[in-house]
Amino acid sequence: MSRARYGGAQEDFWGALRGVWLAPGEFFARLDPDAGFVRPTIFASMVLYLNLVLEAALQAVWVGDFNVGLVYVLFLGLVVSLILAPFLVAGLAVLVQVIHSGAPSRRDFRPLYRHLAYATGIGIILWVPFGPLIAIPYGAYVATRAVRTALDTDGRRATAAALVPLVAVLLILLLLTGPSEAYELLTNPPGE
Numbered sequence: 001m002s003r004a005r006y007g008g009a010q011e012d013f014w015g016a017l018r019g020v021w022l023a024p025g026e027f028f029a030r031l032d033p034d035a036g037f038v039r040p041t042i043f044a045s046m047v048l049y050l051n052l053v054l055e056a057a058l059q060a061v062w063v064g065d066f067n068v069g070l071v072y073v074l075f076l077g078l079v080v081s082l083i084l085a086p087f088l089v090a091g092l093a094v095l096v097q098v099i100h101s102g103a104p105s106r107r108d109f110r111p112l113y114r115h116l117a118y119a120t121g122i123g124i125i126l127w128v129p130f131g132p133l134i135a136i137p138y139g140a141y142v143a144t145r146a147v148r149t150a151l152d153t154d155g156r157r158a159t160a161a162a163l164v165p166l167v168a169v170l171l172i173l174l175l176l177t178g179p180s181e182a183y184e185l186l187t188n189p190p191g192e
Helices: 013-022 024-030 038-063 069-101 106-125 131-151 155-177 179-187
Strands: none
Touching: 013 024, 013 038, 013 106, 024 106, 024 131, 038 069, 038 106, 069 106, 069 131, 069 155, 106 131, 131 155, 131 179, 155 179
8 A cells, every 4th residue: 555545745746745835844754765766756847847837828828929839838848847857856966965975875865856856846836926936945945854854964964955056056047147137037027
């Protein structure tokens, strides 16, 4: 029988999304660290896919321009999200391990990957205008909880390991886009 029936974390899409948003500490504590990669990978891919599709739909509604681009987003977005999401989560997991332990570890990779993949659920609101302003700080908290539980470490080390890569990504975006475009990324206005 599934672990969810015996008090484990619910790993279906809506159960995981609800757990990550409403009770991340409890969700990660109940997550089976030795289970497979498939469910968390599909979860992270679906979060990315829904963001792509919903943002394209919102922009089309806002501008009033419904064209074949929406069809492309539906199909190409699925392919992109199925490829990109696992690579992003795996890269983050390796960076967290390097910051936390000094080197990647096979033993810690699976639980860390699983926890971080489910932590991407916070990104489900990135398509909403001003959603990133909520998702980034709360996502940093959830990622810290995920790292702390997956690596069974103290709060300071988990915070450093989780936040250093996230802050680095935000700084790189700021440097590449400039302050005005970085503000637009954070507010996510429709129709731009």
